[in-house]
Amino acid sequence: MKKIIAVLMILFVAGFAFAAGQQDAGSASGEASFSGNYAFGGSTTVEPIIRAAAEAFAEMYPSVKISYDAPGSSAGVKGPLEGTYSIGAASRSLKPEEVEAGALATAIAKDGVAVVVNKGSVPMDDIKLEDVIAIYAGEITNWSQIGGPDAEIVVFNRDEASGTRSCFNDATVKTQKKSFTETAAIVTSNGDMVAKVGSTPYAIGYCGFGYLGKDAGTKSVTVSMVEPTVANVLNGSFPIQRDLILITKGPAPAGSLEEAFINYILSDEGQEIVEEEKFIPMN
Amino acid sequence: MTSTGSINLPAEEKIISSPHSRKIRLQERIAKSLIWFLAVLTIAILAWIVGYLMVKGLRYNNNVPYDVTPYAETRLSLDAFGEDVEDVVFIIHHKTRSEDIPVAGLRKLYNKTRPENWGFYNQQNLRVVPLAYEGAGAFSAAVKDFILTADDLDDYKKNVQEVDSWQDMIEQVGSTAGALGFLPASEAENLPKTVKVLGVRRTSVAVHPSVMEIVDGRMLREITSEDAERLASGEVANWKDVGGIDYPVTLIERTSDGQCLEELQSTKGAMLLCHYGDVEKNGLSILPVKRHETGWNLTWHFIVEAPARSGQWGGISYIIINTFFLILFTVLFSTPVGVMAAIFMVEYAKQGRLMRILRMGTETLAGIPSIVFGLFGFIFFVQILGLGIGFISSTLTVTLMVLPTIIRTSEEALKSVPQSFREGSLALGATKLQTIVKVVLPAASPGILTGIILAVGRTVGETAVLIYTLGSNYDLVSGPSSSARVLSLHLYMLFSEALSFDRTFATGAVLVIIILLTNLSATFVMKRVSKNTGK
Numbered sequence: 161m162k163k164i165i166a167v168l169m170i171l172f173v174a175g176f177a178f179a180a181g182q183q184d185a186g187s188a189s190g191e192a193s194f195s196g197n198y199a200f201g202g203s204t205t206v207e208p209i210i211r212a213a214a215e216a217f218a219e220m221y222p223s224v225k226i227s228y229d230a231p232g233s234s235a236g237v238k239g240p241l242e243g244t245y246s247i248g249a250a251s252r253s254l255k256p257e258e259v260e261a262g263a264l265a266t267a268i269a270k271d272g273v274a275v276v277v278n279k280g281s282v283p284m285d286d287i288k289l290e291d292v293i294a295i296y297a298g299e300i301t302n303w304s305q306i307g308g309p310d311a312e313i314v315v316f317n318r319d320e321a322s323g324t325r326s327c328f329n330d331a332t333v334k335t336q337k338k339s340f341t342e343t344a345a346i347v348t349s350n351g352d353m354v355a356k357v358g359s360t361p362y363a364i365g366y367c368g369f370g371y372l373g374k375d376a377g378t379k380s381v382t383v384s385m386v387e388p389t390v391a392n393v394l395n396g397s398f399p400i401q402r403d404l405i406l407i408t409k410g411p412a413p414a415g416s417l418e419e420a421f422i423n424y425i426l427s428d429e430g431q432e433i434v435e436e437e438k439f440i441p442m443n
Numbered sequence: 444m445t446s447t448g449s450i451n452l453p454a455e456e457k458i459i460s461s462p463h464s465r466k467i468r469l470q471e472r473i474a475k476s477l478i479w480f481l482a483v484l485t486i487a488i489l490a491w492i493v494g495y496l497m498v499k500g501l502r503y504n505n506n507v508p509y510d511v512t513p514y515a516e517t518r519l520s521l522d523a524f525g526e527d528v529e530d531v532v533f534i535i536h537h538k539t540r541s542e543d544i545p546v547a548g549l550r551k552l553y554n555k556t557r558p559e560n561w562g563f564y565n566q567q568n569l570r571v572v573p574l575a576y577e578g579a580g581a582f583s584a585a586v587k588d589f590i591l592t593a594d595d596l597d598d599y600k601k602n603v604q605e606v607d608s609w610q611d612m613i614e615q616v617g618s619t620a621g622a623l624g625f626l627p628a629s630e631a632e633n634l635p636k637t638v639k640v641l642g643v644r645r646t647s648v649a650v651h652p653s654v655m656e657i658v659d660g661r662m663l664r665e666i667t668s669e670d671a672e673r674l675a676s677g678e679v680a681n682w683k684d685v686g687g688i689d690y691p692v693t694l695i696e697r698t699s700d701g702q703c704l705e706e707l708q709s710t711k712g713a714m715l716l717c718h719y720g721d722v723e724k725n726g727l728s729i730l731p732v733k734r735h736e737t738g739w740n741l742t743w744h745f746i747v748e749a750p751a752r753s754g755q756w757g758g759i760s761y762i763i764i765n766t767f768f769l770i771l772f773t774v775l776f777s778t779p780v781g782v783m784a785a786i787f788m789v790e791y792a793k794q795g796r797l798m799r800i801l802r803m804g805t806e807t808l809a810g811i812p813s814i815v816f817g818l819f820g821f822i823f824f825v826q827i828l829g830l831g832i833g834f835i836s837s838t839l840t841v842t843l844m845v846l847p848t849i850i851r852t853s854e855e856a857l858k859s860v861p862q863s864f865r866e867g868s869l870a871l872g873a874t875k876l877q878t879i880v881k882v883v884l885p886a887a888s889p890g891i892l893t894g895i896i897l898a899v900g901r902t903v904g905e906t907a908v909l910i911y912t913l914g915s916n917y918d919l920v921s922g923p924s925s926s927a928r929v930l931s932l933h934l935y936m937l938f939s940e941a942l943s944f945d946r947t948f949a950t951g952a953v954l955v956i957i958i959l960l961t962n963l964s965a966t967f968v969m970k971r972v973s974k975n976t977g978k
Contacts, residue, residue, distance in 0.1 A: 204940075211753055216557070227916050227926050285662040307660055351940030358941070375941045376505065379664065382657065429557045436563075 194221045194417045201229035202236015202249035203323050204349035205368040206404050208437040209269065210249055213425050216433065224417065230349065233323030237263055240409045246418050248407040251323030251368065265405040268425045270440040271368045273328050273400040274388035276354060279379040281361040284308050289384045289399060293332045295364060298341030303362060316356055316365035317344035323402070324350060328366050331400040354378045366400075369393075370438040390440050404439065493955065500952025503740040503945040508665040508731040511719050515543035515642030518628050521585040528582045531589070532631040533641040534613070536622045540744070541565045543642030546719045552623055553590045558602055561621060562756035566943075568748065573603045574624035576612055582627055592720045613638055645720070648674070649727040651713040654687055663687030665731040675716055682712060741949045750917045754933060755942050759950060761919040766903065766929040766957070768920050769838060769913075773902050776842040778895055781849030782884075785891075788850070789857040790879055809847035816844040817908035825912060835923035837913035841905060845898035852897060856890020857883060889969045896965040903958060906931045930954050 200210060207230045214226035229235075229245075233252050239245030241261050254265050275292055277284065287295075287306065294300040295313055304310040317340055318325035333340055347353045350371045357365040358377025365378075369388060372380050380388050383399060392398040406425070412418035424430045431441040518530035533549065535541065541564055544552075552559050552571045559571040575590075577583045587599070606612045609630045616622040617637030631640065648671055655662055663686055666674070670685045674692060683689045690712040695703050697717050704725055707715045714730075722729055748758030792798050820840025830836045860883050868878040884891075914926030915936055928936070930950060937947040 208753070215751065225918075225925075227914065229914065284660040285664070286657045286660045349940060351942065355938060355941035371941070376507070376944075385657065432555065432557045 194420065195223035196417075197225045197227070198247075198417060199227050199229070199245050200247045200249065201227075201231065201239050201245040202407070203233040203251040203404070204230040204351070205233075205251040205271065205324055205370065206236075206249035206268075206406075208370060209404070209425070209434055209439065212433045212437060213421070213430055216429070217421060217424060221417075226421075232319060232321030232348075233326070234321040236323075237407055240407050243409075246408070247412075247421065249405070250407060251404050252326045252402060253405070254407070262409050263407050264410055265407055266422055266426070267403040267405050267442060268422075268430075269404040269434040269442060270393060271370065271402060271404050272388055272393040272398050272440075273324055273331070273366050273402070274369055274372055274380040275364065275366050275383055275400075276357050276372070276378045276380050277365075278314075278357055278359075278361055278363045279377050281311070282308060282364070284381060285379070286382045286385055289332070290336075292383060293336050293338065296328075296340055296344075297333050297336070297338040298343060309362075311362045314360050314363040315341060315344040316347055316353060316360075316363055317341075318353065318366075319346050319348050322348075324366065324368055327402040328400060368439070372438070393440055496948065496951050496955055499740075499948040500955075501739065501741050501949075502737065503948075504735075504737045505945070506667070506733040506735055508733045509545055509644070510547065510647055510722075510729050510731055511545045511644040512646045512648065512671055512716075512732045513644065513668050513734040514646050515644045517640050517642050518631075519589070519643055519645070521582075521589055526581045526585075528585045530628040531582075531586050531625050532628055533623065533625050533643060534616050534631070534634065534638045535624075535641045536616055536620055537637050537639045539565070539569065539621060539623075539639075540567050541641060543644055546643050546645035547723075549641075549643055550590055550592065553603060554596060554600055556600065560756070562752060566756050566946075567744070568751035568757040569621040572619050572622040573599075574606050574612060574615055574619075574622055575599055575603050576606050576609065576624075578608070579627070586625055589720075592723070645718050646716055647719045647722050648730040648732055649707060649715045649717050649722050650730045651707060651711055652728045653690065653711045654682055654714070654730065655728055656688060658688055663730065665733055667733050668735065671732045674714060688712075740945050741952050745946075745949055746953070749919075750933075753940065753942055754917055754937055754946065759930070759933060759953065762917060762928055762930055762933045762950075763953065763957075765920050765927045768834070769841065769929050770899050770902050772834075772838045773841045773845060774895055774899065776838060777845050777849055777898060780842075781846050781894070782853050782891060784846075784850050785853035785857055786879060786884075788854055790875070790883070805847040805850050809851060812907075813844055813905055814907040816840055817911040819843075820908060821911035831924050832912060832914040833924040833926050834913065834920050837909050837927075840908050840912045841902050844905070844908060845901050848897050848901065849891075849894045852894025853887070853891045856887040856894070859890065860886045889973050892965065892969055892972065896961065899961055900958060903929075903954065903961070904931055905929075906935050910935075930957070 200214075207228060210226075210228050214228065217226060218224055233250035236245070236248035236250040237254065237258050239248040241258075241263055248263075250265075251271065254263055259265075275287060277287075282303065284303075284307070291300060291306045295315060296317070298315075300306060301313055302310065303313055318328075329340065345356070347356050347365070350367045351374065353365045353367045354371050354375040357363040358375035369390075372378075372388065382388070386392055386397050386399070388398060393401045406422055408418060408422075412422060425433070426442070431443065434441045518532055520530050521528050539561055541561065544564055548564055551563075553573045553575075559573075561567045561569040561571055575583075575587070577587070591597075591599075604615075606615055606624070609626055612624045612626060613630075613635065616624040617635055623641070634640070648666070655664075663682065666685050670679070673679050674685065675694070677692075677694055679685055679692055681689065681691055693710050693713040695706050695710070695713050695715040697703050697715060703715055703717070704721065704727070707713045707727065719729075721727070745758040746763065747760050749761050750759055751757040754762075788798060788801065817840065820836060820843070824830045824836040824839050825832055830839075864882050864886060865878055868882045869875070873881070909929060909932050913929065913932065915928055915932065916926040917928045917933065918925070920927045930953060934947055934950045934954065937943055937950060
């Protein structure tokens with residue numbers, strides 16, 4: 161028993177020494193004009209951009225720690241207003257009442273929402289927009305109704321808090337004054353969407369362009385023969401698109417980390433991150 | 444019944460063979476074979492699960508589509524405005540884990556404004572240090588032209604470092620982690636071990652746009668590398684044989700002038716093997732080719748490197764350490780409380796109605812789904828006590844979750860210590876406390892340890908509680924309030940965010956190995972302890 165206690169104690173002390181060493185290493189280098197912990201959060205679509213930018217930012221200011229939670233766009237708007245996050249991120253535009261409450265949006269990238277299907281079981285490479293609408297409204301339930309195999313369509317939809325969902329809703333079912341089918345399976349993030357669609361036969365879903373190709377089991381389809389490409393989003397021919405925004409409560413105070421962070425993302429370097437993560441830069 | 448004996452003695456079978464005994468023997472046999480079958484099935488399923496996890500965790504096996512064919516060139520011929528120049532060889536630092544790279548990637552390594560990271564190509568979190576030498580006349584100019592193709596640049600970006608000579612290039616690449624440079628082929632013989640050659644994949648399958656047209660809602664998206672070879676050798680006569688449109692394949696020879704490109708764009712069903720650069724310049728359609736990639740998934744690097752880019756690059760070292768921290772602190776918090784509660788319940792408390800209720804309470808708590816504890820921890824520790832999402836909140840919540848397990852097993856262990864031990868000790872004049880500490884606890888220690896190991900097992904496997912209370916930061920735990928990630932949570936994140944399937948399995952394999960080691964060490968410790976107390 162004594163031996164075990166001794167071993168545990170040694171592990172304990174070693175662990176702390178290691179952790180302390182790590183911290184020292186962090187604070188020793190670089191002249192930090194910013195420091196401390198910052199909590200950002202919001203959209204799962206914007207997450208890769210913020211995470212990559214936060215990593216680059218942490219290299220410039222080693223004593224800054226930025227964390228990012230991704231519960232969805234709604235939290236990204238509520239967060240800054242309630243003070244949970246100092247910067248929120250959303251993949252939909254602000255509603256009037258949110259602007260009234262003091263939310264200020266800064267667009268950092270453009271994005272399209274592509275329709276994805278399971279690669280192994282769905283042979284189609286093009287689905288007409290009206291068919292997409294009918295599938296999501298629950299009117300078409302079998303692939304054979306649109307020229308595919310005789311199999312039930314497994315519809316995946318996003319959670320209510322998702323900006324991708326609201327964007328997809330605005331561009332598809334809402335245009336026909338219909339509403340989403342209740343029988344769809346709900347997934348909670350873009351990554352979850354491609355993972356589930358990729359592993360479920362006869363599945364259909366949608367995700368931001370940034371997530372195309374992240375899962376080998378999914379493929380994007382053209383919507384009414386329009387390919388989900390950057391060029392088609394920019395020239396407006398791709399129907400499902402939106403701005404990705406960062407939200408602060410009022411303008412970020414001058415000289416604050418939040419201001420520097422937003423400026424960093426809007427800089428050439430930041431926009432390169434946007435491109436790296438397969439979103440569309442603002443310029 | 445006589446039949447039980449008759450099974451072991453086949454000689455008797457002939458003697459006792461009334462219909463009744465035959466029936467019973469049949470029943471016995473059916474029951475026995477059923478039990479055997481189920482036992483073998485269980486073992487097979489277990490072996491299959493663990494085997495599958497380990498195989499998937501150890502090796503990856505993917506078909507990845509690229510714009511270029513898998514054919515990698517180590518010596519690249521250059522177009523040099525009519526002049527005849529040497530082939531170029533790209534070299535990298537020997538610790539960079541890349542063997543070859545698509546030409547578009549190579550250009551990005553040189554031309555990005557933000558320093559590029561090797562992680563995009565080999566998941567190694569390492570800054571690229573591009574090096575260039577401009578003092579070799581036509582050769583340098585040709586390489587520069589090759590690297591800057593398709594980017595509207597006149598000169599190298601500012602993060603490309605200049606070297607003084609080819610010798611200097613070799614030395615610098617060999618001594619700088621993440622370095623990338625180039626040499627003329629004649630200088631690239633007998634390279635030191637600190638430098639290795641990076642192959643470049645630059646052959647693309649360019650096709651007439653008709654090949655990738657959508658017909659009846661279907662199109663040819665990509666082909667396997669075998670199909671690409673068959674197409675290039677002329678074995679495939681019709682696109683429909685590789686899953687495309689019903690149209691004959693026209694193979695076009697590559698010529699040095701632009702003739703072949705024109706021909707490609709005017710012939711329906713045409714296909715041309717050419718350099719990726721030509722394709723980019725002329726905006727041709729590319730047919731992506733799948734490359735079969737396989738290798739070790741769970742490597743030494745994966746275990747010792749720090750995670751980066753949401754876990755897509757680097758390894759899981761911090762996450763393993765976080766897991767051990769969580770286990771350590773959970774055990775530290777829960778063991779004293781749990782064991783003392785058990786001592787109270789067994790040694791001091793009056794065994795009455797209250798105790799029964801208390802016991803039922805702990806049993807119920809032990810059976811409550813962990814997500815409920817997560818909810819409680821989130822509301823109580825994170826919000827009401829204001830500890831925030833972080834290490835301390837999660838440790839306390841997990842402590843609460845494993846306490847019932849520890850109390851129950853410790854209680855059973857203490858109860859199983861014979862009453863005579865206590866009586867003997869008390870008879871020798873020891874006080875009650877002395878008896879408990881020196882006699883009862885040592886005798887019960889194997890059982891208590893089992894409880895702790897069970898608690899460790901539950902902690903390692905916990906995800907639901909931690910999502911609410913630990914957050915998802917993949918840095919090392921640096922203080923009580925820092926958000927962190929443990930193995931099970933990392934696995935969940937990797938999978939649910941579709942970051943990397945291979946890494947998910949590798950993390951799973953590490954988890955399986957850790958649990959295996961915990962159990963092995965538990966049996967080992969228990970053997971040692973029971974040996975010692977036995978003396």
